[in-house]
């Protein structure tokens with residue numbers, strides 16, 4: 001199976017590129033951010049708890065996210081592979097994912113890190129905020145999300161470098177240019 005992690009700071013293009021990867025490689029999509037937003041919309045208990053963190057630009061606690069992910073993985077049958085979008089966001093989540101996949105006789109094929117500078121991230125997210133309706137696409141929350149990314153999420157890069165599955169992808173350019181880089185990295 002082809003199991004791909006699409007990684008990068010908020011606004012780096014994970015969701016956009018995931019759609020293209022799915023279309024080309026036929027993978028199942030797991031976006032923890034999308035699952036959380038669906039829970040919020042459904043006004044579930046999980047959604048109500050998660051909204052508190054998301055609106056502050058903070059991370060939903062590891063135990064909640066890991067449980068949610070395990071449920072989602074259990075629901076997948078005969079997939080050709082999975083694209084993990086926006087997960088793992090902490091080293092503890094990366095370790096939990098490794099264990100969950102090991103139990104299934106699987107592993108991560110490649111971790112793709114979309115590299116985008118801070119100015120570009122902020123400008124993309126502010127632009128998205130004009131139409132996304134997302135409660136966290138405003139300047140104050142965007143800056144908080146980037147700070148949380150730097151402090152809590154960027155150490156995940158070191159984890160996958162040690163695993164030997166890390167690949168950096170230049171995340172600036174047209175959507176198709178970036179997708180070409182991603183396709184080449186997956187096919188390598």
Ligand code: UDP
Nearest residue numbers: 010011032033053054057058059060086087
């Ligand atoms: N979030 C989280 N854990 C996850 C996914 C999302 O805590 O595994 C929360 C977090 O508050 C984050 C927000 O949901 O800022 C939006 O996540 P998403 O991945 O959609 O945003 P992106 O980083 O792609 O802009």
Ligand code: MG
Nearest residue numbers: 014015033086
């Ligand atoms: Mg996203």
